Amino acid sequence: MRFARRLWRFPGGLRLAGNKAMSLATPLVEAPLPERLILPLRQHIGAPAEPRVAVGQSVRKGEILAQAREYVSAPVHAPTSGRVVAIGEHPVPHPSGLSAPCIELAPDGEDRWDDGLDVPEDPSSLPAAELRARIRAAGIVGLGGAVFPSAVKLTPGPQQVIDTLVINGVECEPYITCDDTLMQTRPRDVVEGARVLRLLVGAARCILAVEDNKPQAAQALRRALTGEAAESNEPRDGIEVMQVPTRFPAGGEKQLIRVLTGREVPRSGLPLHIGVVCLNVGTTAAVYDAVFRRRPLISRIVTVTGPGVRRPRNLLVRLGTPLSHLIEQAGGYAIERPRLTMGGPMMGLALSDDTLPITKATNCVLVEPQPAAARTLPCIRCGACVDVCPVRLLPQQLYWFAQSGQYDKARGHGVFDCIECGCCAHVCPSNIPLVQYYRNAKSEIAAAERERSRAERSRQRHEMRQLRLEREQAARKVRRRPAARPTREAGQ
Amino acid sequence: MMMPSAAGTPSLAPGARVGAVMREVIYALIPAVAVGVWWFGWGVVVNLVLAAATALAAEALMLAVRGRPVWLFLGDASALVTALLLAFAIPPLAPWWLIVFGTAFAIIAAKHLYGGLGFNPFNPAMVGYVLLLVSFPREMSTWPAAIGPGVASSPLGIQDVLSLVFSGHAGAGVTVDAVSSATPLDAVRTGVGLGHAVDAVRAGGAFGHIGGKGTEWVNLAVLGGGLWLLARRIIGWQIPLALLATLAGLSGLFHLSDPARYADPLFHLSTGASLLGAFFIATDPVSAATTPRGRLFYGAGIGAITYVIRTWGGYPDGIAFAVLLMNLAAPTIDQYTRPRLFGERSGG
Numbered sequence: 116m117r118f119a120r121r122l123w124r125f126p127g128g129l130r131l132a133g134n135k136a137m138s139l140a141t142p143l144v145e146a147p148l149p150e151r152l153i154l155p156l157r158q159h160i161g162a163p164a165e166p167r168v169a170v171g172q173s174v175r176k177g178e179i180l181a182q183a184r185e186y187v188s189a190p191v192h193a194p195t196s197g198r199v200v201a202i203g204e205h206p207v208p209h210p211s212g213l214s215a216p217c218i219e220l221a222p223d224g225e226d227r228w229d230d231g232l233d234v235p236e237d238p239s240s241l242p243a244a245e246l247r248a249r250i251r252a253a254g255i256v257g258l259g260g261a262v263f264p265s266a267v268k269l270t271p272g273p274q275q276v277i278d279t280l281v282i283n284g285v286e287c288e289p290y291i292t293c294d295d296t297l298m299q300t301r302p303r304d305v306v307e308g309a310r311v312l313r314l315l316v317g318a319a320r321c322i323l324a325v326e327d328n329k330p331q332a333a334q335a336l337r338r339a340l341t342g343e344a345a346e347s348n349e350p351r352d353g354i355e356v357m358q359v360p361t362r363f364p365a366g367g368e369k370q371l372i373r374v375l376t377g378r379e380v381p382r383s384g385l386p387l388h389i390g391v392v393c394l395n396v397g398t399t400a401a402v403y404d405a406v407f408r409r410r411p412l413i414s415r416i417v418t419v420t421g422p423g424v425r426r427p428r429n430l431l432v433r434l435g436t437p438l439s440h441l442i443e444q445a446g447g448y449a450i451e452r453p454r455l456t457m458g459g460p461m462m463g464l465a466l467s468d469d470t471l472p473i474t475k476a477t478n479c480v481l482v483e484p485q486p487a488a489a490r491t492l493p494c495i496r497c498g499a500c501v502d503v504c505p506v507r508l509l510p511q512q513l514y515w516f517a518q519s520g521q522y523d524k525a526r527g528h529g530v531f532d533c534i535e536c537g538c539c540a541h542v543c544p545s546n547i548p549l550v551q552y553y554r555n556a557k558s559e560i561a562a563a564e565r566e567r568s569r570a571e572r573s574r575q576r577h578e579m580r581q582l583r584l585e586r587e588q589a590a591r592k593v594r595r596r597p598a599a600r601p602t603r604e605a606g607q
Numbered sequence: 608m609m610m611p612s613a614a615g616t617p618s619l620a621p622g623a624r625v626g627a628v629m630r631e632v633i634y635a636l637i638p639a640v641a642v643g644v645w646w647f648g649w650g651v652v653v654n655l656v657l658a659a660a661t662a663l664a665a666e667a668l669m670l671a672v673r674g675r676p677v678w679l680f681l682g683d684a685s686a687l688v689t690a691l692l693l694a695f696a697i698p699p700l701a702p703w704w705l706i707v708f709g710t711a712f713a714i715i716a717a718k719h720l721y722g723g724l725g726f727n728p729f730n731p732a733m734v735g736y737v738l739l740l741v742s743f744p745r746e747m748s749t750w751p752a753a754i755g756p757g758v759a760s761s762p763l764g765i766q767d768v769l770s771l772v773f774s775g776h777a778g779a780g781v782t783v784d785a786v787s788s789a790t791p792l793d794a795v796r797t798g799v800g801l802g803h804a805v806d807a808v809r810a811g812g813a814f815g816h817i818g819g820k821g822t823e824w825v826n827l828a829v830l831g832g833g834l835w836l837l838a839r840r841i842i843g844w845q846i847p848l849a850l851l852a853t854l855a856g857l858s859g860l861f862h863l864s865d866p867a868r869y870a871d872p873l874f875h876l877s878t879g880a881s882l883l884g885a886f887f888i889a890t891d892p893v894s895a896a897t898t899p900r901g902r903l904f905y906g907a908g909i910g911a912i913t914y915v916i917r918t919w920g921g922y923p924d925g926i927a928f929a930v931l932l933m934n935l936a937a938p939t940i941d942q943y944t945r946p947r948l949f950g951e952r953s954g955g
Contacts (some may be wrong), residue, residue, distance in 0.1 A: 125949070213755040243931050267754065288824060348706075369949065369950065373949075379950045380950050381951075381952075382948060382949075382950040382951050384950070389798075490679060492679075492680075492683060492724065492725075493723065493724050493725030493726065494725050495625060495724065495725045495892050495893050496725065496892045496893050496895070496897045497628070498843065498892060498897045498898075498899075498902075501897065501898065501899060501946075502843075502899075506948055506949040506950075507947060507948050507949050508948065509897065509898060509941075509945060509946070509947040511897055513940070528945070529948050532948055532949070532950070544624040544625045544726075546624075
């Protein structure tokens, strides 16, 4: 099959100041082990993992702490050897700010792998089903932030034909450089992982996509692909490196697929419906670890950056490490009233507390000064938001519906298509926190939906009960009647 | 360590900039004001000052009555933009109460009674203008003749202008009527109505090279300001382009069919409020259509209605009526011009 090597455009988007250099100045190092690791049972989309250890139990590095029972779920492994000290509620990074079940681990400092792990292996002889099982057992989820279990994504079903595998190294949000660092430090692992994944999904073509503000990462990948000497841009073994224009949110899955293939993922569909599977570079490296080295997902690269830390940098971090520990490794706070964000400044999650743990979703910890009290003005319908929306929504109309509680209309105008990239809020001259309104509308609609289906269920239950009672009553009558008749007959 | 709570998404939020946007609109009008003074004298400035003072006072009053933060909203400068546009539309040397009444009505009724900034369905300046036009047609159509070039060549000093505006007459028996003349659009309409050819009418003294004497230069300055707003991305291209293209297209079509009866497109573009309307009035985002395609329809509608009113209607210019009529249609236009969502099948 021949593929065009041109690039397409996605609608809207923004050119943002990258602010990436600050965290790239220092080379990647591994963060030392903290005193305590806190591992949420749900660091992924889907059902929480179920604990398989007891308090007081000693575990070794890579051992399963909690198991995935549902299809859409992922296990949690011990990031180091140590003792389970608690299983219970702990604050986790979540928009609600609530606590969730976690396993707490006290490292013993020996960092000893469990038996049978961390051994080299050649996956080329493994059947596809076994590869998927390994990826699933390694607890691999989308490390770009979506944390969807990768094994599910890599099981498209027999009727879906996948022709293109996209490995996403775009990293379009300002400040974040963990994927850039990964591509520069482990380009061979990314390429080897991509080889395995391409065969696994049966794609003729695999694209390693890098934003064009990361030339070193792109070059590292090209070298790893074609050998040290050659740096040609020709596809090798069906794999090629493509640089995409720097434009936020080019790293969004749907946006990137559009840029690379010209195809649009259907509104309520998935990439696999148009023959594409897309995985993050970090996920790809994790797949490499799982299938070539039998290592589960227990650490990741995290960018600790922003004007609020003394030495912005990238750190290789064990999952479950408290944020405060990482901030110490980055020289500590440089400002009085820091504001913490997990993720980037556009789509990240504002955190209330630095005792929260790093999870599989944490690509960046951004430390900024608290913003001055933001004053908002009424929407003047200027349409600046329309021009930047990558989904071609009408954010000003959605805002109108959302703030006046007209959720049906918000839904009709596609509020669920919103990817919450924040471009609209960024350009709003009235400084309206538009994304918050959309999130609120989404959760209100979802809540109403749940309420409706619960009411529907109880109505059905009630009707079934009525029906049953009537049936029973009728049956009783029928039983009584034949009993009565003979009596009468007897009396004749 | 606990952080001060910061709900929701963080953002590289640069803060509210509505005021900055409005101020750029005001700057873009400064050249036109200067050229206006050069050709029509100090009356232009008097209009501006009266309108601005009235607008700010009315805005502050209404904000206070409605319990809104007065300084925050005065800072958005939107009342000043309304005042500026209205001052441009009212003849210099008009009596003071005309400007004060029109501006106060625009701000109080057309803006604040509908909920203030962002909530007015109609362009406030045009509501004020149309109210004055239908209530005081004589005062609203008494335009002074071009005096220039050069303010100094005016027979009226600043003293005379002020006493004309505030008392209706100046020294040595000068009245407004004595210095007034028909506007180009009015002259063409009346002349063609009397059976004269457009060219013959345009040989008169009120006309310049392509449009009206003096006003063509003011409109050139308006065009410059408008292009600057476009370049600064303060306004989008859809409304001005659609408006001017429709006006030019329709007038071109009729001009070709009968040049004696219908003025040429350049005349239509360079007279009246065509350019002011295209770049500064119809682009008021609050009352315009907001979808990209909708803005094309919206602009085209204004251009078409304007041409119809100018050519066959009862008023020499039609921009204000056209804008208000299309304001009325804006929500419907938005409803039917929603863009195809990403991943949505075309037509689906």
